[in-house]
Amino acid sequence: MHSDPNGFGKSGPGPTVSAAGPGPDVSGGSNEAAYLARARRQLLTGVSESGQDSPNPAGKRHPLGASALRDAFADLHEYWLATKGAEIGIRHDSGFALVAVGGLGRRELLPFSDLDLLLLHEEMDPAVVSQVADQLWYPLWDAHVKLDHSVRTVTQALHVADTDIIAAQGMLEARHIVGDIELTNLLISGVRRQWRTDIRNRFDELIAQTKSRWERSGEVAHRAEPDLKSGRGGLRDVQLLNALSIAQLTDGMPGLGPELPGGGLALAHRRLLDVRTELHRVAGRTRDQLHAQDADEIGAALRIGDRFDLARMLSDAARTISYSVDVGVRTAANALPRRGLDRLRRPPVRRPLDEGVVEHAGEVVLARDARPAKDPGLVLRVAAASATTGMPMSASTLNRLADNAPELREPWPKEALNDLLVMLGSGSGAIAAIEALDRTGLWGRLLPEWGAVRDLPPRDSVHTWTVDRHLVETAARASGFTTRVSRPDLLMLAALLHDIGKGRGGDHSVVGAELARQIGKRLGLWPSDIALLAATVRHHLLLPHTATRRDIEDPETVARVVETLGGDGVLLELLQALAEADSLATGPGMWGDWKSSLIGELVRRCRLLIAGEDLPVPDPLDPEHLALAATGGIHVTLLPADSPNTYVVTVIAPDQQGLLSKAAAVLALNSLRVHTASVGSAEGSAVDSFVVSPKFGAPPQAGLLRQELIRALEGELDLLDMLTAREEEAREIRRAAAVEEGGEAAVPVQYAQAPPRVIWFDTTSAGESILELRAEDRPGLLSRLADAFDQCDADVLWARVSTLGSSVIDSFCLALRDGDTRRKREEIERAVLGVVPPEMPETERDSGVQ
Template sequence: MAGVGKSGSDAAADLVRARERLLTRGGPRNRRLDAEALREALVDLHEFWLNKKAAELGITPGSGFAVVAVGGLARREMLPYSDLDLILLHDNVDPKRVSEVADQLWYPLWDAHIKLDHSVRTVSQAVKVAGDDLTAALGMLEARHIVGDDGLSTAMIGGVRRDWRNGIRSRFDELVNQSRSRWGRSGEIAHRAEPDLKNGRGGLRDIQLLDALSLAQLTDAMPGLGPDAPGGGMAQAHRRLLDVRTELHRVAGRSRDQLRAQDADEIGAALRIGDRFDLARILSDSARTVSYSVDVGLRTAGNALPRRGLSRLRRVPVRRPLDEGVVEHSGEVVLARDARPTKDPGLILRVAAASAQTEMPMSAPTLNRLSEEAPELREPWPKEALNDLLVLLDSGRSAIAPIEALDRTGLWGRILPEWGAVRDLPPRDAVHTWTVDRHLVETTAFASGFTTRVSRPDLLILGALLHDIGKGRGGDHSVVGAELATQIGNRLGLWPSDVALLRAIVRFHLLLPETATRRDLEDPSTTQGVVDALGGDPLLLELLHALAEADSLATGPGVWGDWKSSLIGDLVRRCRLVMAGEALPQPDPIDPEHIARAAAGGVHVDLKPEGGQHTYVVTVIAPDKPGLLSDAAGVLALHSLRVLSASLGSHGGSAINSFVVSPKFGTPPAAGLLRQELIRASAGELDLVALLDKKERDAIASAPVRVGAEGVPTAFAQAPPRVLWFDTDNGPILELRAEDRLGLLCRLAKAIARSGANVRWAKAATMGSAVVDTFCLELGPADTPALRRQIEQAVLAVVPAPRPKREPVPEER
């Protein structure tokens, strides 16, 4: 065969020389080809050589032979040092003739040291291989006829694709498992210092995966993110990944999939992107776009799988309501049929909050419709929109996927326009695991586990989300971020005092860790300096303490440990001693109009709009008696009225309770109906707890549940519940910090009453999915540590238990 291969080897050597000229001198007039033009030139070059060689060997139409490309050449994505993947098809030709043609086709390429992945098959053999080997099938799905008998190529490609469509139901799980195994080995491109552009999550293999699902007619090749999506969607992400990998080959001088740190600057410059940080940002955006599309594609494909046997008789999935205008359908959060995004700007946040709470993904069509139709929220935001944002942020790790989906579809930037500067921004410090935007979300997820440590969980999670928002703009990011936090707080509709506190959280979020680890804590001036910087505010100190831990945990492995925890804890204790004397909870003043109504006697229930689109004030005035608070709160919960805040007091023998509520669906019931049911409940005709238990059991909950003390399924909490006691001249005060639950205020009041305590006054506040409820109790001579423990145990028995600890494993850097 040496004689046969000599002239062929010379021709293959010409191919190698031509390829080298393209890589070194480029195209006409020695102009350096850009990445896309280089790929096109390489495809043309290899096809030209194969056509010329095939003509020499008699591989022509009607010859019984065909050359079919797979891999990069088939996709027209030939990279500088890609393997040449070819199949020589034949129509049951004499084996000797087949061997002769194959040798004369392959040997010149081998002799020229061109990397060749080859096979010789009949059509039936090729189709059988694709049916037996998933990896081979994925390659042959992309096959493209190059030269020869195109009938053979068409038969093979058609047969492979037909069998793929027909057999996808039995191969889908293997396909998913293979992809997950690959992701486990190669990690996420967006969060790797040296990512694998081909095999990593969000890489080129994932685009091929989507193409395979598209050929199986289970999903679109660009699910969820078409060319009109922010940043150009999937098409732009695909091109960028290819361009980077093309330049990686050119820089490395050989085939390479992993982008090394030392090559990043040169590749960024070649692509006119910038330095390695600019390149990392482009890669993060592209990879996260691909990852989102893969999630949508796999989910869509799973729902579209053809059914067999009895599963064909399964009823059409039921649309279950989750919130106003939001339902669950086939395991996804979608819009209700009567939802009107154009008239409901808060719908985006309700959909996202429902997704986070149920741990069900938002459907791609829903996100696309919201992106096209939902208007901007007016400024300041209505209270219900802020509350939905807090519910989303307070969902722990369950919030990460909804926020990522909103971000990839352009909706998160609509909610927080300031996010653009930190989106996909790579960290400058190697200790950071995540991009800046993902770090902010990770910090918020950790902070949601600390909400019961602080009296203002809403400001903690907002501060966690915004603490690094000033990065990417130049200057001290804490100072820049403080200005942005003020801007954002005003837009969200926070009280001016809360805006000031949010600003201070962002401004001083590094104060505790930097002081504790760099200054002498034994020096009194160190403590005094921190106290002075914080204006002597113990609440700000409390919030910064929790944020410091969340921020460290979200930074990377080993950043938070016993040493750092003890130093910051010691500094905080010293600051508290200097501050001292923080104010105790106090009851809200009673409206004189309500006092006048109470003097008239009887039971009164008023309901009026509070100012927001979905917010109302319910005022209950009735003769004060044990159980009234529980009954009133239970009636509201039974009618799907979520208590956002409450002020509960008494005057002259009458209870005066005001509740700020938000209906879960539609409009609230008439005040007259609420009054009638309150009277029935007070008379013992309604077992409110039993009715609430049934309503809770029937509620949609995809997250894990536990059975509470009363045998009721209770959603897990992000943070452990906490009970605080304060002693005052008017009696002990119990403050509960916990996760919210259907009818929680009703259950708490009943639990306290059963323990033998009377409630003098109470205040309740719901911030997102967290509650801070305060009860001033009348215990009398029976006030003992044992009684307080009994009351505390009764209260804790009706709140959600903390979710089992599930620490994320950060990506390697």
């Protein structure tokens, strides 16, 4: 076979074309074009031009609804094309077939969309093919129908599909209109077989094109004037899912059902189609970008409400589609067929992440022995593991949790609150985790108050995000400021809840404060912490409004702020950090040197009126521990704590250098997380108590911990080297898993969201100083800190250790043997900063790399 410039094959028999039949230059074509144009206008407006073709009086508008209009347009054009095709000889035995692709192929034909048609022929004479094509195309042009057409043999069409991925996607949705159905079947089966066979080689190009389209068009859910077709979460993403489904890599409708937020993928798809249909009708032409001035009219036509109601519905639908695409692409990538040596690669290994949570094929999934129906905290453990590792939660895991996980009892167990804080403290990793929980209905179970702000559009243009996404973005920003405050846990919770009162009427700060009290009680916070959380939400606008609208040099202005805050210095520092996180999460240009300097100066002046903070003090020692210390020897006890799955490990041993470091290392090597610790001494013995929880399963026996501690003290075990080796092994396993899956390591190095901070306090005792460390946690951090003090020849007289989510607030009273206190403090500070996680580089933090 040879090809001519028009893409026609060699000559052959063709249909019989009547000399009197309608052609491009005869009056019949003009009549047909006029009929088609008139019918299109009547469907669009509901008005009969003659006043006789409609049961409505002439001039009275009664347009079809969006869905009915699409069906009517598809029916009209299919009928016209089938009739016209039969008239010019395109019949079942003619060697011609007319095939619809694009909107008509999907039966999603919009009023002003292009009509995408493919005329197939069986290697006919080019002159005959040209005549048949002209008799199809010219009446459509005369009717002012935008036409995207091509004429090809099946072989030529398959070649185009093989070389042009966009054309291939269009042909995957091809549908027979008229003519030789065998030709159409050959095309459809050939394109789909070709697509399935070659999907491994084309997958990367497909995803690269998709991401490029997203970069050009933005997100439908968060754009003031979204691109409904090409934006992320738009109609082309639904077509992408369909293409992956045809390749047999996904089921096409992953992870979502109609009872969940967004109503499922099918409803989200239909809603976007309806809006785009009305957009065409309002604009009177093809348009994919929804302009703000048209939103009220479109919302009214669809009986949704005003432009804000429309924006909320669009956000809901687009985020449902976005989540479905994320799941679909991930599922497809894992399902790609392997060839050659790839078939010999070992299947992905299940690696534990937390109790009941494992990593498998680059996703966070449930362990085989997990029992979600009897483990209410499993949802938050899965989400925390996802946020901290950067690996997504599998759709099947989320569906299983949604179907089986019970409600958390009130108040929440401490472990559940800690997992929530760990997730929030992961920074940008929390955004994807919360979005996945929200799209599958799990986030609403944890925070029922979230429903009022879900997809709620902002009322002013300076906000980039919907209210719910703004709250999550603020929490992610606040995770970078946790070392600035003494209560990082309350900072992250306040960031997540500061605008929770919106969408309910009234002052959102006042409403939000009451909701924060309600939520804080449910989370199991202490009453004093609930009051502080509520006050932070209530006054989250106080500093920026005062600093930018009042004279901060006026003593009365400063006095009013201090009076409003009740002289609470902790509340003041929380509000300062929250103001910055809130501004950064609002949009570009909302935080800068001017605003930062004004708020900073206001806070400085307020601190001058607030009494200084109390020094950290040691915890009192338990009388039973004092009695054991008096007996001498090494004692290790392990007893249940107040909350489930937590234990108190107490180590009592003759005080010696390295004891604290080795005791903490023994706990870390036995997968025991330290939540709080109290270090003291009496009767020449150290008395160290640790509140811990096992990372997996049950805790080890106290006798085993004692045996390992004795071996370490005698020099038989190098615990710090063992900790470093285990950390590097975990890192290498993660890298290997990423390489195995063809991606980058989820956690190549350990970075902190917030820069570590060391604060020194002077005491009344000579030679003593108190060091407070605010940093992000890492495995074995307490052991490494104690070893750093030993290396600097600084004795730990007492210590108070607190782990709040992923942050630590550790206070150590140190005896400094060197006479030069300043030089010794600098040496110790360098040693301490050398063992905490380094701050994430600015470039990686901005790009969302974890």
